[in-house]
Amino acid sequence: MIIILKPGTEDSTVRELLDHIKECGLKPQFLPGEERVVLGAIGDERVLAKLHLESHPCVESVKPILAPYKMVSRESHPEDTVVHIGSAKVGNGYFTVIAGPCAIESLEQAMETCRAVAAAGAAVLRGGAFKPRTSPYSFQGLGVEGLEILKHVSRELNIPTVTEVVEVADILAVEEHADAFQVGARNMQNFRLLSELGQRRKPVVLKRGMAATIEDLLMAAEYVVSQGNPNVILCERGIRTFETATRNTLDLNAVPFIKQRSHLPVLVDPSHGTGRRQLVAPMSLAAAAAGADGIIVEVHRNPAEALSDGEQSLYPEQFESLMRSLRSLVDTLGRTLMQPAPPSGASL
Numbered sequence: 202m203i204i205i206l207k208p209g210t211e212d213s214t215v216r217e218l219l220d221h222i223k224e225c226g227l228k229p230q231f232l233p234g235e236e237r238v239v240l241g242a243i244g245d246e247r248v249l250a251k252l253h254l255e256s257h258p259c260v261e262s263v264k265p266i267l268a269p270y271k272m273v274s275r276e277s278h279p280e281d282t283v284v285h286i287g288s289a290k291v292g293n294g295y296f297t298v299i300a301g302p303c304a305i306e307s308l309e310q311a312m313e314t315c316r317a318v319a320a321a322g323a324a325v326l327r328g329g330a331f332k333p334r335t336s337p338y339s340f341q342g343l344g345v346e347g348l349e350i351l352k353h354v355s356r357e358l359n360i361p362t363v364t365e366v367v368e369v370a371d372i373l374a375v376e377e378h379a380d381a382f383q384v385g386a387r388n389m390q391n392f393r394l395l396s397e398l399g400q401r402r403k404p405v406v407l408k409r410g411m412a413a414t415i416e417d418l419l420m421a422a423e424y425v426v427s428q429g430n431p432n433v434i435l436c437e438r439g440i441r442t443f444e445t446a447t448r449n450t451l452d453l454n455a456v457p458f459i460k461q462r463s464h465l466p467v468l469v470d471p472s473h474g475t476g477r478r479q480l481v482a483p484m485s486l487a488a489a490a491a492g493a494d495g496i497i498v499e500v501h502r503n504p505a506e507a508l509s510d511g512e513q514s515l516y517p518e519q520f521e522s523l524m525r526s527l528r529s530l531v532d533t534l535g536r537t538l539m540q541p542a543p544p545s546g547a548s549l
Contacts, residue, residue, distance in 0.1 A: 202249050203264045203277055204240040210259045215240070218257070225252060232278050241266070241277045243427075268462065269416070270423040273433070278464040284404050284432045287361025287380040288542040289324040291404075291434055292466030296531045297495035297539040299363060299468070300520060301327040302502075304340060304509040305347035311354050313502045317517035319358045322524045324539040325380075326355060326362045327497055332509055333367050333387050340508040348378035355380075359542050363406055363497075369397050376403060386411045386438055386473075389421050399428020406468065406497070408436040415455050419463055434466045435459060436497065439474030448476020448513070451484055456491040466494040472513045478504065481515055482523045489530050495539070498523070 206215065215231070215238055222229040222242045227249060230241030242249050246265065255263045268274040281293035291297045300323040302314045315326050330347030332340065343350070348364065355362045361380035366372055367388060375382060381404040388394055389410035398405050405425055409418045422433045437456060439449025451474030459467050469488035471481045485496045501507045501514040515523065531538045 202242045202246060203266060204242065204254055205261045205264070206238045206240065207259050207261045208237050210238060214259050218254070218259075221252065222249075225249070230272070230277065234280060237261075239277075239279070241271070243271050268419075270419040270463070272426045273419055273422045273463045273465050275462055275464050280464060282431070282464045282466065284434050284466055286325050286363060286404050289361055289539050291468070291539070292494045294536050295494065295539045296489060296527070296536050297325060297468075298323045298524065298527065299325040299327050299495065299497040300500050301362075302329075303472075303499045303507065303514060304329045304332050304342055305350050306340075306343070306508050308350050308353065310502060311350050312357070314500055314517070315354045315358060315360075317502065318500050318520055319360055319541055319544075321517070321521040322528070322538070322541060323520075324360070324541045326351070326358070326360050327364065327383075327499075328354075328362065329365050329509070330375075331365055331367045331371060333365075333385055334509070342509075345374055348374055352378040359544055361542075363404075366394070366398070369394055372397055372401070376401060380404075381406055381434075384408060386413075389413055389418065392421075392424060395421060395424050396428055399425040399430045401430055402432065404432040404434060405430065406434045406436055408438045408470065409440065409452075409455070411439070411441045411449060413440070415458060419459070422463070422465060434468055434494075435463070436468040436470055437474070437493075438470035439476075447474075447480065449474055451475055453484075453487055453491045456488065456493045460492050467492075468495045468497050469493045470497045472497075472499040472510070472515075476513050478513055478515060478519070481513065482519065482526065485523055486526060486530055489527060489534065489536075 219229040227244035232239040300318040332342035363381040365383040442450040471484035499514040504511040504514040
């Protein structure tokens with residue numbers, strides 16, 4: 202339920218109402234807005250009905266939350282949420298570019314690639330240390346060694362990082378070395394993993410499963426938030442359809458649809474969504490036009506030698522060209538391209 206308070210309601214009254222909701226066994230939410238304060242109450246609506254809050258002198262109205270995903274719905278939180286990945290902001294008018302190699306292969310490969318994407322304007326670095334693959338015989342990443350390389354590169358370039366976590370046992374290691382967790386498509390409904398990540402504070406980039414509906418994605422995000430971690434970023438990365446011309450079908454319909462129904466930021470992954478390097482730039486621009494809060498793009502210093510997803514990785518000069526186009530488009534759209542943090546001045 203959503204409890205909308207009258208303008209000018211005292212803070213002490215807000216606290217009393219929140220305490221009252223909690224004492225009744227419901228989960229209270231404090232949702233301050235620019236014009237008025239909104240409270241949320243998650244739980245058995247029959248209990249809430251017995252409180253008769255609509256008769257409270259400071260309550261303007263009480264409305265039910267119709268969406269099954271209560272906490273991430275825009276009904277309960279009308280304003281956009283901004284999630285911080287280190288120094289970078291994602292959401293509410295900021296367009297954030299996350300870029301880097303699909304997989305960390307070596308210090309030299311990671312540093313050369315990440316230095317190039319940082320120079321071009323990426324605000325966050327990406328790189329996989331644990332790589333779930335279509336074939337178990339493909340390169341599965343360097344593991345903890347890859348995390349250490351990613352952290353080293355992040356410190357050298359003074360840019361935050363996001364990397365994938367594939368199982369609960371790896372959470373502590375990923376948390377120690379990266380600024381955000383990425384949950385891949387194969388794990389979107391790994392509820393044990395989501396529960397553990399929900400008990401952390403670092404952001405979670407939650408990718409849509411390749412056969413998941415939008416509601417499935419929002420319910421998975423709801424589960425993370427319900428465990429206590431509000432820092433969730435959704436990511437559309439393409440779904441499996443009957444079409445075989447591209448690796449997946451990038452569902453850009455999902456972007457404005459989700460933005461209308463949820464306050465969480467939405468990223469688009471045009472690399473996995475298309476599987477074709479030639480389509481990454483046009484679909485990145487389309488994502489920005491559709492209202493996405495950023496993109497996550499694979500770049501490799503030499504895609505022909507990549508151990509993972511080389512066919513969908515941009516060359517550094519292609520990424521630089523993409524960033525020039527994005528700057529112009531994002532500015533035209535009246536939004537802000539998130540700038541990378543100033544370089545630390547250190548070098549290898």
